[in-house]
Amino acid sequence: MSYIPKVLIVDDEPRMCNSLKTLLNDHGYEAKTAYSGKEAIERLAEDSFDLALVDIVMPDMSGHEIMDHINSEYPATLVIVMTGHATLESAVKSLRRWAYDYLRKPFDFEQLLRRVKNALDQNILKKQHELLNGKLELTERQYRFLVNASPDIIYTLNPEGEFTFVNGAIESLLGYKGSELVGKHYTSIVFEDDIDKAKNHFNERRTGRRATHGLELRLKPKYNGNQPRSFEARHLAIELKSMGIYDRAVGQKDKEFYGTYGVARDITDRERLKAQLLQAQKMEAIGTLAGGIAHDFNNLLMGIEGRTSLMALDIDSDHPHAKHLKAIEDMVKKGATLTRQLLGFARRGKYEVKPTDLNDLVEKCSEMFGRTKKEIRIYKKYQEEIWMVEADQSQIEQVLLNLYVNAWQAMPDGGNLYIKTENVTLDETDIKPFRAGPGNYVKLSVTDTGVGMDEETQRRIFDPFFTTKEMHRGQDWDLLLFTALSRIMAA
Template sequence: MTGKPEQKSGMSEKRDDMPAVDECTEGGHRLLLERAPDIIAAFRDNGVLYVNGMIEQLTGYAPEELQNVPPLRFVHPDDRLATHEYCMLRNRGEEAPAGCSFRVLSKEGGEVWVHMKAAVAEWEGVPATLAVLRDMTHQVRLETQLVQSQKLEALGTLAEGIAHDFNNLLMGIQGYASLALMGRDASPVVAEKIKKIQELVRNGVSLTAQLLGFSGTACYDVLPIDLNELAAGTSLMVERFNREITIHRDLWRDLRIVMADRGQLEQVLMNLLINAGQAMPGGGDLFIETANVDFSDDDERIPFLGIVPGPYVRLSITDTGIGMDESVVRRIFDPFFTTRDGGGGTGLGLSSAYGIVRAHGGAIDVTSRPGQGSRFDVYLPASEQAERKEETSSPHRGEETNRATILVVDDEEVVLEVNRELLESCGYRVIAASSGREALEIYSSSSEEIDLVLLDLIMPGMSGAETYRGLKEIESEVRVILLSGFSIEGGAMELLKEGCRAFVQKPFVLENLEKKIEEVLGENKQA
């Protein structure tokens, strides 16, 4: 919404049809004006003639403070031209829009969105503008939040696709680096350089993990979490490294448990704390609070936050830093957006925090003003589960699993070849298929000799999901490990429910894949 007028609505009212404003301000009429739920005002270009008491409730200005002051002084600079043009059209009796929306500046420097409808009236025998201004701040905020959510959802889809392709690329680099290290002819100097390459791959994996975090599809290990304990521990670590910041903790005694991935929540908290610290370059105070909150069905905050009614836990982080203006707040969760100069960070910290919280069914709300610090409120659904699940022991590894025959299915030639070489280096017999249809043909004729299938999830033509269901039609107990540059939420979770044995995200370290293979084959030996 901008300061531009709305759609046209015909000619404005004739001046001789309008009553004089001063005739309507006596007795009961004045009471009606003062009790009206909207701002009612009469003004000319050179000053406000009358305004009711609602102006003080919305802007902090008492009516007498506005008397004889030019009204455009209280309109946001970016909206003054359109607002002035609207009033001039009305005053001249020309065709004018039905109304005009703009921002009014409050006494404390804030902004209040209003929608104004105006007509021409007489004040002490001289034409003036009679206007009704309705508070639209809440509606505008909801509309802005909806647009922001839609934009971030679209960006999340884009980020997930980029992360998938990038992970496939890293898989090839990681795989061939591992093969090079395993070669006997690698000198110590060459081996050291190869390890540097692997280190760079790990850095790339970290970057794609943040992209997947922003998209809300990162891989989660969900367990009961005490947010008080997490907040206290993480903030203590930050406090040790930044002595210029004083951290104040106000943690709710009987805080509810949340079901979440501990590592992901630590990342959210760390990103928020680092952001708060950077907003206070000269030091300052940082306040961490937790609380139990409940959202009822009719709570007006629900559509704004984009959550469902129910019990939640709120984590609030408030700093006394430089604050942000409205334009920065609107973009604060955009990926790669940063207010720092000279490459200070990737610009993914807050965007990944946003994605992680949304993926957990929660929301982040931000309030900030220049020079007055910022406050981030994180809302996470509370859980009735109070006890941490007992960790199950890892499956027994089968003996001689390195003699197994594995069908590897991947449409990326480089990934297919490097996976084949890696598995053969571990002693497995490998059959390669570059498509889902080829995999079904091979498995249909050789299912008795194939012990395990490594299946890429995203493939053109026949997808990984379609391939898996085709394999199950051939052999209902087929053993399949899913591989993907996407996270486990990118379609893998549904297939795991259907019977897939495990999921491995690309790029993987050979030792981790080998362990997962042995676990899956070991399960069958135990059975």
């Protein structure tokens, strides 16, 4: 059913009101009448009107006062003024009160109908315009919400490569506020080594399939002074997708380039997972190699031990070669220990895991090390009523001794070694950096006052066979073995 416009007729002459009501009703309008200002205000409160025909001269209040009330309470209602006392002053007062039209009595009914139709058509256009604007504002708010809620950095550039818009993700990922970057060139956030790579891609002009897809770049985080904020790394790895913005559709000639639209996705976690996968594959390959070497080496040791035992059967304990045979057997045992470690690293060996008091184990290793390295002062802090742990004692002893030796080598002029044990309970958040489940653990901390490690060394300390020692001083196996031990025993 189509909408029927409503018209209120306000005039103190009943015959005029009724004539106009009949005329308007016959032409498809819904007309109501009011014979006074008070009655007009009541009608307006009872119903919603699209148009009011108001006489200027009324018995209780003037038509201008009625218009003031309409403008204040019902601004969507248009007003056409009707008066038999038309003056310039009256017309000016009416127009200042936003009267849509001004009619002088007597007027032709056809003239009135044209004016009413024009006013209502104008009102319909106004409402449609307001409706479209409302829909446009709603759509804009929705898209702005979606853009700002996106975890990806969404931006636009002008033709000179300067930011005209950046969404809120830039603050959580790089520390900048979007308003800080507006007006700045895109190279202000691109990592220096990648600026040449980003050229003609971050500020892409192409569209469609030729536009940039999947380009990996690094962006610079914001720094406060010379220090990065706590969440920042040296750079943020992103995958870029961008395209040019034009005033006409793709394929049309004489297009004007307006700028670039782009999306930068954080791929830090993906890159980290790729690095972890590569490291796992590397460790698996080295483990396979170590297992094969250990197996063959074990066979050689068994041959040496067997022949040494046969030789020992034929000589007495006071024979000059007896001590040398005993030394060979000791060396074979050390070789067998190394073989077990290699097999354990390759996950082919079997550890003797049993309940262990870590305080007792640490105390024994510390006393043994302290007797040989007098220049190192050892400070121990043990957890009372420490929990028992499932561990291979010999492997833990070796790891501890290797850590102690590393600490000694980092303190050539002497220093302090701090050892601490404590009971800890880890929840789901605590275990994220580790390959372990939530629960009760015993934490062992070893700290020294040595020279420390630079950033490059810290990144590689768990790499197989990595060492900072000179060639003749051996390899750093302790952290590698400790990592393998902890993962196997946790499993």
